[in-house]
Amino acid sequence: MSLESAVLIETPEQIFLRVYRQIRPHAKPPRITIGFRKFANANSFIRLEEGHLETRITDVLDGAPAYVIEALAHILISKLARRPPERVYQERYRRYLNRKEMRRSLMLLRQSRGRKQLRDPRGHQFDLDALFEELNFRFFYGLMARPTLGWSLRPSRTTLGHYDPSHNAIVLSSWLDRPEVPALAVEYVLFHEMLHLRYPVEHRGLRRCVHTAEFKEAEKQFPEWKEARRLLKKL
Numbered sequence: 001m002s003l004e005s006a007v008l009i010e011t012p013e014q015i016f017l018r019v020y021r022q023i024r025p026h027a028k029p030p031r032i033t034i035g036f037r038k039f040a041n042a043n044s045f046i047r048l049e050e051g052h053l054e055t056r057i058t059d060v061l062d063g064a065p066a067y068v069i070e071a072l073a074h075i076l077i078s079k080l081a082r083r084p085p086e087r088v089y090q091e092r093y094r095r096y097l098n099r100k101e102m103r104r105s106l107m108l109l110r111q112s113r114g115r116k117q118l119r120d121p122r123g124h125q126f127d128l129d130a131l132f133e134e135l136n137f138r139f140f141y142g143l144m145a146r147p148t149l150g151w152s153l154r155p156s157r158t159t160l161g162h163y164d165p166s167h168n169a170i171v172l173s174s175w176l177d178r179p180e181v182p183a184l185a186v187e188y189v190l191f192h193e194m195l196h197l198r199y200p201v202e203h204r205g206l207r208r209c210v211h212t213a214e215f216k217e218a219e220k221q222f223p224e225w226k227e228a229r230r231l232l233k234k235l
């Protein structure tokens with residue numbers, strides 16, 4: 001490496017220091033350490049203690065271009081300074097993570113490092129495997145390969161179900177696994193998640209488009225969908 005290029009290339013620590021000075025021009029510059037860690041997702045952490053700025057970054061970004069590290073530095077240091085990061089950096093970072101190869105490596109990462117925690121599909125009240133086969137037969141000619149099914153560890157009232165493509169798993173909120181909940185409501189939530197498996201999420205630039213027009217149309221195949229939605233609202 002020539003002396004010239006050594007001057008031009010900033011290390012991640014130098015980038016963080018430069019951004020820190022920019023965001024907090026009056027604060028004393030901290031000592032900076034950055035570690036790349038094997039997380040199961042794209043999370044990064046930052047903390048400042050006694051003049052020491054410690055940052056842990058997902059190893060997926062190890063070797064990312066300097067402009068991406070710079071964007072992440074803006075996001076993390078702004079968080080530390082309790083102010084929203086400038087939009088341009090947020091978007092730059094998001095766009096990088098949203099790139100096809102990036103999405104792929106993040107998905108592989110979740111598969112290999114993250115553990116999916118769920119409860120047995122045979123719940124107290126409803127058996128998800130049996131319900132799946134019934135819906136599969138009714139709406140998909142029995143052709144849909146059965147994903148991993150299970151009840152969530154924590155009962156959530158807001159997320160009643162979700163499909164996780166990296167684990168190929170459908171999880172329903174254990175909040176639904178109660179005698180007061182009509183079978184129709186559970187069937188509808190499961191059917192909705194099965195449609196997510198049938199129509200994978202489309203990525204359009206920065207936006208994730210989850211419920212496409214095609215998806216919404218397919219959802220209406222469920223004859224009692226209006227009734228099911230009403231029941232869920234009432235719950």
Ligand SMILES: [Zn+2]
Pocket residue numbers: 192196210211
């Ligand atoms: Zn959905």
